[in-house]
Amino acid sequence: MIPRGGPLADDRPGLSARTLLFIAGIYFSVLTVVGFWLWQRWGGSFATRAVDDISSLSGILFAALCSAWAARSARGRVRHGWRAMTAGLLGWAIGEVIWSYYELVLGYEQSPYPSLADAFYLMYPVGAGVAVVLLSTSKTGRSRIRLVLDGLIVAASLFVVSWISVIENVFRAGGESHLALAVSLAYPVADVVIITIAWASAVVAYRPSMGLLVAGLIIVALSDSVFSGLAAVNDYYTGNLIDLGWLAGCGVLGLAALRSIGEPPREQASALVPRRARLWLPYLPLVLASCVATAKILPGINSIPFAAAVLVLVIGVLARQFVALAENQRLLSDVGRLAFTDQLTGLANRARFIDRLDHAVVRQRRERLTLTVLCLDLDRFKAVNDELGHPAGDELLVRVADRLSANVRSTDTVARLGGDEFALLIEGPVDDAVVVADRILEAFAAPIVVDGVALAVRPSIGLTLATADMNQSSVSSLIRQADLAMYAAKRDGGACVRSFVPDLPNPYELPRRLPVVIERPTPGIDGSAVGGAEGLAPQRPAAIPEPPRRPPLAVRLALLALLAGLVVLAFSTALRGRPGPIHVLLPAQNQCQR
Numbered sequence: 001m002i003p004r005g006g007p008l009a010d011d012r013p014g015l016s017a018r019t020l021l022f023i024a025g026i027y028f029s030v031l032t033v034v035g036f037w038l039w040q041r042w043g044g045s046f047a048t049r050a051v052d053d054i055s056s057l058s059g060i061l062f063a064a065l066c067s068a069w070a071a072r073s074a075r076g077r078v079r080h081g082w083r084a085m086t087a088g089l090l091g092w093a094i095g096e097v098i099w100s101y102y103e104l105v106l107g108y109e110q111s112p113y114p115s116l117a118d119a120f121y122l123m124y125p126v127g128a129g130v131a132v133v134l135l136s137t138s139k140t141g142r143s144r145i146r147l148v149l150d151g152l153i154v155a156a157s158l159f160v161v162s163w164i165s166v167i168e169n170v171f172r173a174g175g176e177s178h179l180a181l182a183v184s185l186a187y188p189v190a191d192v193v194i195i196t197i198a199w200a201s202a203v204v205a206y207r208p209s210m211g212l213l214v215a216g217l218i219i220v221a222l223s224d225s226v227f228s229g230l231a232a233v234n235d236y237y238t239g240n241l242i243d244l245g246w247l248a249g250c251g252v253l254g255l256a257a258l259r260s261i262g263e264p265p266r267e268q269a270s271a272l273v274p275r276r277a278r279l280w281l282p283y284l285p286l287v288l289a290s291c292v293a294t295a296k297i298l299p300g301i302n303s304i305p306f307a308a309a310v311l312v313l314v315i316g317v318l319a320r321q322f323v324a325l326a327e328n329q330r331l332l333s334d335v336g337r338l339a340f341t342d343q344l345t346g347l348a349n350r351a352r353f354i355d356r357l358d359h360a361v362v363r364q365r366r367e368r369l370t371l372t373v374l375c376l377d378l379d380r381f382k383a384v385n386d387e388l389g390h391p392a393g394d395e396l397l398v399r400v401a402d403r404l405s406a407n408v409r410s411t412d413t414v415a416r417l418g419g420d421e422f423a424l425l426i427e428g429p430v431d432d433a434v435v436v437a438d439r440i441l442e443a444f445a446a447p448i449v450v451d452g453v454a455l456a457v458r459p460s461i462g463l464t465l466a467t468a469d470m471n472q473s474s475v476s477s478l479i480r481q482a483d484l485a486m487y488a489a490k491r492d493g494g495a496c497v498r499s500f501v502p503d504l505p506n507p508y509e510l511p512r513r514l515p516v517v518i519e520r521p522t523p524g525i526d527g528s529a530v531g532g533a534e535g536l537a538p539q540r541p542a543a544i545p546e547p548p549r550r551p552p553l554a555v556r557l558a559l560l561a562l563l564a565g566l567v568v569l570a571f572s573t574a575l576r577g578r579p580g581p582i583h584v585l586l587p588a589q590n591q592c593q594r
Contacts, residue, residue, distance in 0.1 A: 081134030088127020462486025
């Protein structure tokens with residue numbers, strides 16, 4: 001059986017979507033109230049500064065607590081990543097406490113810059129950068145090379161935009177204080193580095209929590225850039241609406257941490273083939289940088305043809321790269337489809353079924369769904385291969401796959417695990433699973449014609465359940481239980497359904513919410529019934545005992561001969577007083593003497 005995610009698997013259930021939406025609603029409702037307070041400056045300057053500082057500190061602590069919770073619920077690299085994020089956020093929180101001390105306790109109208117608070121503020125980009133690197137799940141060398149190249153493109157592009165919009169003004173307004181200049185430049189440069197790593201990591205392996213994390217980092221980085229620009233011209237004051245950017249960014253970071261709880265940390269199969277939009281993400285900053293740089297440089301260029309030629313060259317190179325990316329993405333999609341599709345039947349293969357079941361198990365912990373796994377095995381399939389050949393057996397498997405697909409819902413997953421073994425994943429009420437199992441048995445009542453021969457095949461079906469009231473199940477345990485139930489059905493003669501429910505005293509006993517087992521006579525290859533009457537034969541399933549095994553015929557004949565010898569020996573001893581041969585005819589010598 002396939003383990004669930006190895007050493008990095010998260011065994012703790014995550015928060016439901018409804019809970020996450022509830023938390024997000026409360027947080028951003030508070031953010032709206034704080035925004036109105038800062039806008040209207042209710043209570044005067046001191047009250048506005050107090051609300052601003054307290055709300056900022058609360059938002060940072062919210063994100064830190066969520067990161068700590070995510071680290072406690074995760075394992076391996078993911079745990080270390082959220083620990084690094086927690087450390088960076090706590091450093092930011094200490095810096096915010098120092099800043100609030102300057103303003104609210106010491107009463108500074110203008111807090112000193114740079115100060116001890118900036119030393120703790122700069123712990124955040126360090127922790128966030130380490131966290132994003134650890135949370136990235138790409139492991140192949142080719143992905144690392146692409147990550148570095150994409151990072152260079154994004155970093156250079158963002159640096160151009162930051163230089164034109166913020167850094168150039170900060171550099172020119174640095175004055176005589178080299179320390180103030182270094183601190184002012186550290187914020188936008190660190191944000192460029194963080195966004196570069198996060199952006200490129202999201203392109204390599206996207207997950208919902210990673211998307212929220214990147215969004216939060218970008219919001220915080222934009223707020224830092226605006227703060228650096230305002231501070232360079234002495235236009236920043238506490239209570240500025242730009243502070244809402246930090247508060248919103250912390251909220252998104254906290255939601256990213258909460259969303260990661262219960263999320264499989266390994267790279268999912270669907271993430272191995274990124275969407276076209278994610279392939280183009282590294283080039284969006286390049287387009288932005290080209291536009292900003294052109295708008296900056298174009299007024300100083302007197303030659304319009306030269307500027308047009310440069311613009312056409314940039315657009316042509318980008319268009320050529322986009323075409324190459326589209327072709328590569330199509331090839332990767334084809335390879336991914338082949339890797340998760342059974343080549344004979346066109347159904348999902350074992351890898352895809354396990355991946356779907358893994359997703360369903362994780363989703364069940366959030367939404368309390370009922371999962372049903374069915375394993376099917378065709379009775380007397382080996383006889384078809386032996387008597388009609390393997391091509392006929394392959395054609396039979398294709399017809400069986402068509403019948404299975406035609407009798408399930410569009411939301412169900414049908415897979416061929418190998419040979420003549422199939423599996424179904426059904427998400428929904430137990431009654432739906434029972435209806436599907438009964439429909440499958442009904443579908444195989446008619447024979448399947450292959451090469452002019454009517455083959456009456458029947459499936460042995462094993463069924464297992466995972467409900468919200470049961471103990472948490474894993475992928476391997478569900479498949480193993482369905483396999484055991486399927487083999488129990490085959491031992492009962494096949495063409496029936498057996499269930500495995502671990503919570504019952506007898507695991508092969510069908511629960512009350514399931515109907516009585518439907519059995520059909522096991523047919524031969526030519527369609528003739530082998531045992532049982534035609535039609536339905538309801539039978540109550542019981543525990544499956546081992547069938548008594550009779551010794552071979554030769555052994556039984558030898559035992560019978562030995563028993564006969566013992567009987568003859570016993571009569572000989574009783575009649576003559578001593579053991580010895582019994583002569584039926586007297587010897588010729590004795591007859592002459594008489």
